[in-house]
Amino acid sequence: MKEWQKFTVIAAVFLAAYFVPLDSPRIQSSLLEAFHMLQEYAREHVLLCLVPAFFIAGAIANFISQGSVLRYMGAGANRILAYSIASVSGTILTVCSCTVLPLFSGIYRRGAGLGPAIAFLYSGPAINVLAIVLTARVLGWQLGAARAIGAVLFAAVIGLVTGYVFRAEERERSNPVAMAVDIPERRTPGQSLLYFATLVGILIFATWGRPAEPIGFWNAVFTVKWYIVVGLLVALGYMVRAWFGADERTAWVEGTWGFAKQILPLLFAGVLVAGFLMGRPGTDAGLIPAGYVSRLVGGNSLGANLVASVVGAFMYFATLTEVPIIQGLLGSGMGQGPALALLLAGPALSLPNMLVIRSVLGTKKTAVFVALVVVMATLTGMVYGWLVGPGLQPF
Secondary structure, three states: OHHHHHHHHHHHHHHHHHHHHOOOOHHHHHHHHHHHHHHHHHHHHHHHHHHHHHHHHHHHHHOOOHHHHHHHHHOOOHHHHHHHHHHHHHHHOOOOOHHHHHHHHHHHOOOOHHHHHHHHHHHHHHHHHHHHHHHHHHHHHHHHHHHHHHHHHHHHHHHHHHHHHOOOHHHHHHHHHHHOOOOOOOOEEEHHHHHHHHHHHHHHHHHHOOOOOOOOHHHHHHHHHHHHHHHHHHHHHHHHHHHHHHHHHHHHHHHHHEEEEEEHHHHHHHHHHHHHHOOOOOOOOOOOOHHHHHHHHHHOOOHHHHHHHHHHHHOOOOOOOHHHHHHHHOOOOEHHHHHHHHHOOOOOOHHHHHHHHHHHOOHHHHHHHHHHHHHHHHHHHHHHHHHHOOOOOOO
């Protein structure tokens, strides 16, 4: 951090401590809400979501060959194949906008091109199967189908545009990576595939939420999920002991810790800020009253869709929680177009997510990514609202 940045932080903290009206009920509730949200995040997402994701990221960084990453997702890879893989990869992951970050960071640092890596970053939390099924079941098949189609197209388009905008930088970045020499594999491809499938399985089943109705396949899986997780952990322990050397196990732990210490502080800071400004989903205790948001996203105007996209981009949504939140907003008068805009922008972005992406990609690339998500969500929401609901309205 540069000296002027340190001074800015110190000055901002001083001015906040000096001028913030701490005796205001709204300020007090906002401060308390920030720590409630951080506690909720720590209890529900760190152990079951982020810790498995960090271990997967550490495994990607150490055990996936650079040649494989470059072959399928590198700057010189077949573009159709690279973007196809990246754009649908989120279907097997039930992750939020923060849990996907270590996975994105791992494949990007391993040599994936910026465009495919960005496509994966968007698709991870946006198009998992559970979210699409729950959206269709609770909010209707039209919103469910629009979300699924929009998310896949978004991932590809946003990745392509970002890769094109920064194509010169990507060419420079890919040159030294392309010359890297892979260390010979100690495991067969089948063993490596089984190892990564086990890691992903632990992440999927550990985060498997209770369905709305206590019947059917999803509930059956929920009732036995911990038996599955324990079985996968036992299998993973055997694999790590039998297939990996001591040096590899050490490198895996060190890589996992490297991702954790880079990402966790920024995530915690972002969750605090998001909780202070907007409060937890379903509450009206943040600095910005929830009623303001509801009044701004009625109808299908440009402004309503833009507000939905921006609010969704900055607000943190835990995995699958966006569905009941939007169900409540629709009941309060939210338009169909803004609902889709929020579904497309919200799960893929959040303030904590942006802070971490900036630490990996830098300010310019992060700004382009966020702007593309917001603009595309806004326009898509307007088109969808025009097709299924009333026409465009003035702001």
